[in-house]
Each structure stands twice: as structure tokens, then as C-alpha cells.
Amino acid sequence: MYILGISCYYHDASAALLKDGVVVAAAEEERFTRKKHDTSFPLNAITYCLKSQRITMGQVDAVGFYEKPFLKFERLLGQHVQMFPKSLKTFVSAMPSWIHEKLHIRKSIKKLGYEGEVYFIEHHLAHAAASFLVSPFKKAAILTADGVGEWSTTTWGIGNEKEIQLLGEIRFPHSLGLLYSTITAYLGFTVNNAEYKVMGLASYGDMDKKTNSYYEKLKQVVDIKEDGSYTLDLKYFKYHYADRMPSQAMEKLLDGPTRKKETEVAQRHKDIAAALQLILEEAMTAMLKDLSKKTHYQNVVLGGGVALNSVYNGKILRNTPFKRVWIHPNPSDGGSSIGVALYIYHTILGKKREKQHQLSHAYLGPAFSTEEIQQFLDARGIRYSKFKNQQELIASTAKMIFDNKVVGWFQGKMEWGPRALGSRSILANPCNPQAKELLNEKVKHREHFRPFAPVVCADDALKYFDCDKPLPEITDFMLMVYPIKKEWHKKIPSVTHVDGSGRLQTISRKQNHLYYEVIKAFGKLSKIPILINTSFNIRGEPIVCTPADAYTCMMGTGIDCLVMGNFLIKRSDNEQDQWNSEHDAKD
Amino acid sequence: MGIHKKKKGNVALFFVGTQEGIKSFGESIQTLVNTILLTIVYLGGVGTAWLMCKISGRTFFTGKPQQEAKTYWEPLDLKKKPIEEYRRQF
Ligand SMILES: [Fe+2]
Numbered sequence: 001m002y003i004l005g006i007s008c009y010y011h012d013a014s015a016a017l018l019k020d021g022v023v024v025a026a027a028e029e030e031r032f033t034r035k036k037h038d039t040s041f042p043l044n045a046i047t048y049c050l051k052s053q054r055i056t057m058g059q060v061d062a063v064g065f066y067e068k069p070f071l072k073f074e075r076l077l078g079q080h081v082q083m084f085p086k087s088l089k090t091f092v093s094a095m096p097s098w099i100h101e102k103l104h105i106r107k108s109i110k111k112l113g114y115e116g117e118v119y120f121i122e123h124h125l126a127h128a129a130a131s132f133l134v135s136p137f138k139k140a141a142i143l144t145a146d147g148v149g150e151w152s153t154t155t156w157g158i159g160n161e162k163e164i165q166l167l168g169e170i171r172f173p174h175s176l177g178l179l180y181s182t183i184t185a186y187l188g189f190t191v192n193n194a195e196y197k198v199m200g201l202a203s204y205g206d207m208d209k210k211t212n213s214y215y216e217k218l219k220q221v222v223d224i225k226e227d228g229s230y231t232l233d234l235k236y237f238k239y240h241y242a243d244r245m246p247s248q249a250m251e252k253l254l255d256g257p258t259r260k261k262e263t264e265v266a267q268r269h270k271d272i273a274a275a276l277q278l279i280l281e282e283a284m285t286a287m288l289k290d291l292s293k294k295t296h297y298q299n300v301v302l303g304g305g306v307a308l309n310s311v312y313n314g315k316i317l318r319n320t321p322f323k324r325v326w327i328h329p330n331p332s333d334g335g336s337s338i339g340v341a342l343y344i345y346h347t348i349l350g351k352k353r354e355k356q357h358q359l360s361h362a363y364l365g366p367a368f369s370t371e372e373i374q375q376f377l378d379a380r381g382i383r384y385s386k387f388k389n390q391q392e393l394i395a396s397t398a399k400m401i402f403d404n405k406v407v408g409w410f411q412g413k414m415e416w417g418p419r420a421l422g423s424r425s426i427l428a429n430p431c432n433p434q435a436k437e438l439l440n441e442k443v444k445h446r447e448h449f450r451p452f453a454p455v456v457c458a459d460d461a462l463k464y465f466d467c468d469k470p471l472p473e474i475t476d477f478m479l480m481v482y483p484i485k486k487e488w489h490k491k492i493p494s495v496t497h498v499d500g501s502g503r504l505q506t507i508s509r510k511q512n513h514l515y516y517e518v519i520k521a522f523g524k525l526s527k528i529p530i531l532i533n534t535s536f537n538i539r540g541e542p543i544v545c546t547p548a549d550a551y552t553c554m555m556g557t558g559i560d561c562l563v564m565g566n567f568l569i570k571r572s573d574n575e576q577d578q579w580n581s582e583h584d585a586k587d
Numbered sequence: 588m589g590i591h592k593k594k595k596g597n598v599a600l601f602f603v604g605t606q607e608g609i610k611s612f613g614e615s616i617q618t619l620v621n622t623i624l625l626t627i628v629y630l631g632g633v634g635t636a637w638l639m640c641k642i643s644g645r646t647f648f649t650g651k652p653q654q655e656a657k658t659y660w661e662p663l664d665l666k667k668k669p670i671e672e673y674r675r676q677f
Binding site for chain 1: 625648654660662676
């Protein structure tokens with residue numbers, strides 16, 4: 001039985017395919033269209049999912065959409081009515097896309113040649129399902145938090161076997177996600193894209209509630225009750241009627257106008273980011289403590305974009321009574337295509353949850369065979385060499401990284417979700433003190449304050465990182481930030497953030513044999529089996545998908561070589577294709 | 588031969604350019620008409636609804652913290668429903 005899940009039209013459009021309840025393919029549309037956070041109907045992602053199983057739409061048994069479009073439209077109209085006449089401009093700009101496409105999702109699906117049923121579930125139910133139904137838990141408390149779905153912005157509930165029940169909600173416009181986005185906009189970063197930069201910036205600010213004056217100021221904006229539920233004072237916001245998020249009252253409160261992009265990030269901005277992170281953590285901890293009290297469950301799953309806050313995720317088990325936590329590798333709207341498909345399979349159709357339904361890795365995207373890669377290289381006249389065998393590939397890659405080369409790593413199926421997890425990664429030496437600057441300036445073109453992430457084999461993690469014990473499964477998805485043990489700070493400077501933490505990815509041999517072996521081989525050379533793992537893209541572009549994307553990215557950046565399948569491609573051997581990616585780097 | 592080709596190229600370019608110009612003009616007109624129509628709908632439809640809400644005291648959301656409230660959680664009971672409910676977009 002095949003079930004196709006679709007999410008689109010807000011941010012991160014995606015498609016996912018289940019075969020007998022097992023996720024067999026999933027990808028975001030942006031990887032194919034090369035338009036970051038592409039929201040459009042995910043035609044390319046659907047085509048990939050079907051092709052991966054060699055089926056047509058006619059063979060799909062059910063299709064699901066990740067929200068109820070008419071309920072969302074009703075909320076939008078309610079907003080415009082309440083905010084009349086201030087909402088005229090956003091009404092005029094938003095309505096055409098609703099009239100022409102967003103209200104016709106069933107028609108768009110039928111156009112693909114599909115005759116069967118289309119199911120629609122509530123937005124936060126899709127978030128809850130995406131995390132709970134592929135988690136290792138039979139029973140768990142559920143917390144979802146994002147910008148907004150239909151009306152809900154935060155929900156809590158319980159998952160029990162194949163059933164999910166959401167029992168409480170906080171409704172739009174009160175939203176932790178939108179609060180975070182508003183401050184992201186205030187700090188001069190792009191909304192729905194750069195929230196993670198604010199999270200990284202927070203570590204440079206004053207994380208002490210008593211001394212950071214912006215903490216008290218931001219507390220005027222949000223009222224948090226003892227149970228973690230919260231409301232916003234709308235005088236500080238404009239997003240419910242304008243295309244701008246912070247109001248003048250917010251600018252006055254935070255001692256200055258919205259920061260202009262690419263201008264200097266002052267200490268004040270860092271302190272505001274820190275205050276915001278403190279408030280988010282305060283609300284989340286209170287909500288989770290209350291959830292534990294209400295449900296008496298030991299396990300918790302999180303969903304929605306707020307669950308990408310890996311700095312907070314790493315503190316959940318230390319700050320709340322929960323014993324285990326699980327989060328989908330793609331917990332924001334992109335991941336909801338899997339959520340709705342699973343909900344149809346297990347909850348609507350009543351199919352039992354089995355061990356094989358758990359999501360133990362995120363390698364769900366397109367892969368390219370040796371022949372396909374070689375065909376591409378030959379057709380483009382690219383100079384390359386071929387590794388004799390896997391041992392040579394592993395040893396050479398480890399040696400190049402040890403020699404401080406920046407290596408593009410393109411292997412197997414593309415990752416699902418926003419993180420590169422060893423299929424489309426850039427790898428570098430974390431012991432090299434210059435690696436961070438080199439990667440930031442020559443490859444990624446990103447802000448100096450943003451840290452790089454370490455990848456470590458799961459069996460070595462506890463030696464270098466102060467992780468929860470036992471190690472939560474979701475460190476495999478780079479969803480947890482943990483302190484790096486003090487004695488290693490100076491030895492791996494390029495992955496040690498200013499506060500001594502690292503957003504680590506753990507990897508097991510079973511998950512990704514080649515990647516695992518390269519880390520171990522590097523460890524033999526350096527005595528530290530840790531690598532820098534950063535996504536294979538330049539700033540403002542989606543992670544690479546095809547051999548052509550990977551080659552173009554390498555030739556436009558400071559990446560020294562590309563290990564693609566069994567092939568080694570050196571930038572210095574192909575100088576005629578070089579270009580300057582710095583020119584094109586966006587937010 | 589080369590000159591001839593170049594001339595043909597220029598003619599083709601002229602037609603392509605004209606076509607694109609007409610297309611972009613059409614799109615601009617469409618945007619303008621849409622804007623006018625939607626402004627009328629907004630002032631007439633949304634404005635009337637706003638007036639009715641004002642008279643009846645209906646609001647879609649509140650924007651002020653309530654110090655006396657114990658919680659901001661609102662009850663929700665979202666659980667498995669009959670299958671027909673999932674066929675609906677609302
Ligand atoms: Fe969402």
C-alpha cells in the first residue's frame with residue numbers, strides 16, 4: 001500500500017511516500033528547484049518519490065495534505081476583518097494566491113492523474129504525527145509549537161499506540177514561533193529562514209536573566225503563566241495585519257530601530273538574542289514540566305519549527321522530568337508530509353505500529369549510481385580520478401581532511417530535513433584553528449558568529465561531549481546542542497562555540513558505513529575522531545542534490561575537492577569552471 | 588551567410604522581445620485590475636463584516652495579557668474522527 005503525503009504553500013514544500021507504513025522516500029521541493037524554502041506545489045518532490053519506487057500516481061492508494069486549507073483561510077479572513085482597515089495591503093497581496101492555488105489543492109493533486117481519496121488533517125496534528133508515529137515510543141506526551149497552522153500555534157496532547165489526541169492549544173496571534181521570528185526580523189535576519197542564526201547569536205549575549213536588561217524588557221511582550229502557557233501583547237507586533245513583524249513600540253522597547261541587513265551586529269543585538277532564547281526556554285520548560293504532571297508519561301515528542309531550537313532541545317532532559325525525548329529530523333512544515341501520510345496509515349486506516357515503522361535515519365532523498373555520476377563527469381569534460389576500492393576512498397578522504405583540505409562529500413541518498421548528515425556534507429578538520437574562518441569566508445560566506453557543527457561516531461560521543469545518558473537517538477539528526485568537555489575545547493576549536501557547546505551529530509556504522517569509517521580513519525591520524533560537518537551549499541542556496549549541483553558548488557567556493565561516489569574531483573584540476581560564489585551569497 | 592544569420596537573429600530577437608513586452612504589459616494590467624477589484628472587495632466585504640463584528644461585539648482574537656487568568660491554554664479535543672471528516676478541507 002502506497003500513501004503520498006504533501007505539504008506546501010507556506011514554507012518548505014515537500015512530498016513523502018510510505019510503502020506499507022514505512023517511509024521509503026521524502027524530499028523537499030527546494031532541492032530540485034534550487035529555490036531555498038520553495039513553497040510551491042511539490043511537483044518535483046512527488047515525481048522523485050514515485051520514481052524511487054517505480055510507480056505512477058495511479059498506483060498510489062491515498063494522498064494526504066498537511067493542513068485544512070479552508071480553516072486556514074477562515075483564520076486569514078478573521079484577521080483581516082478584525083484589523084480592518086489596517087490590513088488592506090496584506091489582503092490585496094495575499095488573496096490572489098489563495099484564490100488561484102491554495103484553495104484548489106484537491107484539483108492540483110487530481111491533475112497528476114490521481115483518482116483516489118485525498119485526506120486533510122489539521123496542521124498541528126500533522127506535526128504531532130510526524131514525530132510520534134515514527135518515534136520509538138508506544139506512549140508519549142506531545143508538544144507542538146510553530147509560527148501558526150490554521151488557528152493553533154502551540155498544542156499539547158498524548159500519543160498512545162496509533163492514536164493521537166491533542167487536548168490543549170494556544171491560538172493565533174499568540175505564538176512562540178512568531179515571537180522568535182519577530183525578533184529575528186528585528187535583528188535584521190530573514191524570517192522563516194534565519195531563526196537559527198539568532199539562536200547561535202544568543203551565545204554571544206548575556207545569558208544571565210539578572211544582568212541582561214533585555215530579558216525584563218521582553219518579558220513585557222510575553223506573559224508566561226506557571227504552566228508555560230503564554231500570550232503576547234500585540235502592541236509590540238504587526239504581523240497580524242502587515243508584512244512587517246515588529247511594531248514601533250517594539251523598536252522603542254528595544255532601544256532602537258530594526259537592524260539593517262549586513263550592518264554591524266552590536267552587543268545590544270547579541271543581548272536581545274540571548275534574552276529571547278532565555279524566554280523561549282523558560283516557556284518551553286514550564287510547558288514541558290506541566291505536561292509531565294498532566295500526563296505522567298516518561299517520554300515526550302516535540303513537533304513544529306520551534307523543535308529545531310537545538311540549544312533548548314539539549315536541555316530538555318536536564319530541566320524537565322521526562323526521561324526520553326524524540327523529535328522528527330524535519331520537525332517544521334516540511335516534515336509534515338510524512339506526518340499526514342503516517343496519520344492516514346496508522347490512525348485513519350488503523351494499521352498497527354511496528355518496529356520497522358520507526359525512523360532510524362534521514363537518508364530518504366535521491367541517490368545517484370556510479371554510472372550516473374561518471375556519465376555526468378564525462379559529459380561535462382571534468383577531470384577526475386577513481387578510487388580503487390572503498391578502503392582507498394576512506395583513507396584518502398581522511399588524509400585530505402587531516403591535511404586541512406576542505407572536502408565536498410556527496411554519497412548515497414540525500415538527507416531529509418534542514419541538516420546535512422553525511423550525504424551532502426562539507427567535511428573539514430576541527431583541530432585546525434583556521435578552519436572556521438576558512439569555511440566561513442571562502443566556502444559558506446556566512447557570519448563569523450555562526451558555529452560549525454561536529455560529527456562524531458556514536459560510540460565516541462560521551463568521551464568528548466557532556467551528553468544526556470543514554471545518548472538520545474535524535475543526536476543522530478543534529479537536533480541537540482551539548483557542552484563540549486572542557487579538556488577538548490582547545491583541541492577542537494573550530495567546532496567549539498563561544499559558550500563551549502557544540503551542535504553535534506552522532507553516527508553509527510549501521511546508519512552510514514562510509515561516513516563512519518572516514519571519521520574513524522581521521523581519528524587514527526589526528527587522535528580525535530571528530531570532523532566538521534557543514535551543509536554542502538553556499539549561503540542562500542538549498543543543500544546540493546545532484547552531481548551537477550555539487551560540482552558547481554565546489555567550483556564556486558573554496559572547497560578543495562569533491563568525493564562523489566567512487567570519484568575524486570579536484571578543484572585545481574578543473575580551473576576553467578571556477579566562479580566566485582561570494583558574489584551570489586544571500587541570507 | 589554570417590550576416591544573413593545575424594539579420595535573422597535580430598528579427599527573431601525583435602519578435603521575442605515584443606512578445607515578452609506584451610506579456611509583461613498584460614501581467615501588469617492583470618495586477619492592476621486584481622488590486623482594484625480586491626480593494627473593492629476589501630472595503631465592501633471585509634469592511635461590512637468588520638462593522639457587523641463591531642456592532643455585535645465579536646472579536647477573532649484578543650491582544651492584551653490577562654493578569655488574572657490562570658492559564659492561556661484553551662481546551663481542544665482533536666482525536667480520531669469518522670473518515671468523512673478527513674475528506675473535508677475544513
Ligand atoms: Fe507548522
